[in-house]
Amino acid sequence: MSPEATCPRRCPWPRLQVWTWVEPVVASTQVAASLYDAGLLLVVKASFGAGAASNHSASPSPRGAPEDEQQRAISNFYIIYNLVVGLTPLLTAYGLGWLSDRYHRKISICVSLLGFVLSRLGLLLKLLLDWPVEVLYGAAALSGLCGGFSAFWSGVMSLGSLGCSEGRRSVRLILIDLILGLAGFCGSMASGHLFKQMVGGSRQGLVLTACSVSCAACALLYSLLVLRVPESMAKHSKAPPAVDTVSGTVGTYRTLDPDELDKPSVVEHPPSPGKAKPPKTIIALLFVGAILYDLAVTGTVDVIPLFVLREPLSWNQVQLGYGMAAGYTIFITSFLGVLVFSRCFRDTTMIMIGMVSFGSGALLLAFVKETYMFYIARAIMLFALIPITTIRSAMSKLIKGSSYGKVFVILQLSLTLTGVLTSTMYNKIYQLTMDKFVGTCFALSSFLSFLAMVPIGIVAYKQASQLQYGDITET
Template sequence: MGHHEVTCPWRDHLSRLQVRTWIEPVVASTQMAASLYDAGLLLVVKASFGAGNSSIHNTTPSPRGAQEDQQQMAISNFYIIYNLVVGLTPLLSAYGLGWLSDRYHRKISIAVSLLGFLLSRLGLLLKVLLDWPVEMLYGAAALNGLGGGFSAYWSGVMALGSLGSSEGRRSVRLILIDLIMGLAGFCGSMASGHLFKKMIGHSAQGLVLTACSVSFASFAFFYSLLVLKVPEAVAKPSKELPSVDTVSGTVGTYRILDPDQLDKQSIVGHPSSPGKAKSPKTIITLLFVGAIMYDLAVVGTVDVMALFVLREPLSWNQVQVGYGMASGYTIFITSFLGVLVFSRYFRDTTMIMIGMVSFGSGALLLAFVKETYMFYIARAVMLFALIPITTIRSAMSKLIKDSSYGKVFVILQLSLALTGVVTSTIYNKIYQLTMDKFIGTCFALSSFISFLAIVPIGIVAYKQVPGLQHEDRTEK
């Protein structure tokens, strides 16, 4: 009997390793396409508002600084409208796609959003190829949004990732998907500057870069449609006590979230006191607030960073822009390693706070960057910046039924998208007003908001079942 229990889990584990259920190939190819597109979009827009563009310059010659400021204003204004379109159009379709995915087929939100994603990448390719006005990119962004955008796509990915993993391994599984995304984004960004320069001197500068982006997007779409299979949900053990799951699922370490150990805890551990533990709805609300505040800080920083590196004191070229974007993707690797290590010793809430401190400190350093090496030091301090949102998603997935994953994840993603739209507009305006006075204003603001986001997470940590930390340590 004992021998059977040892060998059976291995057989079960191997039987679940069906390659066609892996979402990773879709995530990798989509992110390659996205990272090439992001760099391509910035460089194409910069070229469109270049020195030769009379629409933003006076006919009389102006000093280089004034010309650079006008170009920055034009790029910033373009991104305000572009981000509004990207952020608001998914509101029309993303929730409906999440509902359809929960009700009919898990792949609906992924496949439809990838179709919109592919069409928007085609839009940039056509702009480069046919030299269309830069405003047509708003239409391409709208097509992406009407397909559900990133909100529908990523909530679909998270739902599939959650379905195919046990609660004990879910957080590591979700951060592993983030890691794959980060590695793909790193490779795409590193190559982007070189690919953009491929056709220098030709009218279609950036053609190779945009064609590569379309190729990866096409692969992701057809793979999700024809190859990808939905994994079977990992059943929860019947002996599991809901009250214990609700509480320790949020703050316990990943190691002690193994269902077998959870059962033992519910028998020998301290019984949970309903009066001392917050209800799941309160916990979910606090997690939502923390996620939105933190996302506000991150989105604001990332949006302004693209403009910041093009201007003095850094004044980067195409290749340096690609390398800078790639440095942002290294946090996927460091955050993954952070989760693997921290999850053995800390609660979920502690890990979320570590990530917030990491990002807040890096953003503060970024505010005072004068040289390229200082930029990379600030980026290095942000090494755990990805942990908060991923860990919050994982904690939420343990508080809800798997039949509701699509809807809850899409609500969270849409909330983040809406926050992103408002943040992008506000931060771009703040940047325009402060770029001549103190160019790091936006980064200092992000740092403050990031530290402020620790408050709701701290409340979740404080209100949880006493004794859980003690049980964890004695178990070790």
């Protein structure tokens, strides 16, 4: 007897081998990122805190003026820093995505991880050598020139999409996001305690930064020496399904899938106007919805650290770490939400549920006065991660597997570019309104989140029309 006959379950195992899992890279990278983000904010606050105190010690100032000046200094630093982080990947990220599609899927991941290590080394050297805070702009530029998060995450999404079928892709991608969230939660919870290991002087935060560098280096070594590219599930499919089997997706994406155009259909029907349309319109609407929603999320994420450091919350290092960890709990709740909602809702419905969740939480965040209110607002945002991940999953069902790297990196670069503009705009709005109504930015984010539902609703209407027409033709 052949080995296949004696061990019928042996065939699928090569696709499930541990070294094809990208989750360890995601987890280690996110722990490093959460430690770095907290350390960067606290180091920048300490750097500008000394300057603010000296500038106002010689002359009397109104109550709260030193804190406002410090807030403006930190905000201005992040405006330039986010511009560098967001714009420099535009020079290299698409090229890395193209190289990944043409030569090797790991190129964008490995090169971007090298940039992450260099940027965290920049913060470490700043603490060790007492360099000026402006040196961190150069560290951010190095990371961006290596592709930054845009190249890294597009590479991760490509590997995640290749290693599973369309029917499990939404769950697979949200599972990667879950790993990201759990790692970020652990890193944020520990960040405040690690930052306080060395008290006083310019080297406070040295232990925290060293841990961040170590985690980033581990991720780079794992991706170089251990990680392998999984085989595409498309190669193992014998025939195209007559109806899409995606959990929670009613109807078929078959007529919108470019991979299916060259395959014979099980039941041939004359081409209809609705089915002959290319998916460009739907992809464009998904892009618009993703960008509008990302504007809302990015603006909120950029303003929250400044918001919690000033009155009325005035958090310390440990409270800041706990608050950042609370933001990562949405990765867990969003994962559970996808598992439940995908059984009875379409992708577009799940996207809109997430947008409503975030918009409602951002609106409540605008009126937060106490710490417990902040955590209530965060709890309302429990499904905020579903939209972007589900949009990526929906796009992957409409394009060829050989184009994943380019399409995902274009989407990520679009989100990054709009995020840069949003960061600048929100920081300026925050500076202008923090004395009048500090929650203005959160109210604006709530409006944008609800506005992003419009293009997604159009996609849902188009898909429903196509399904209805398909049912008529089949009968």
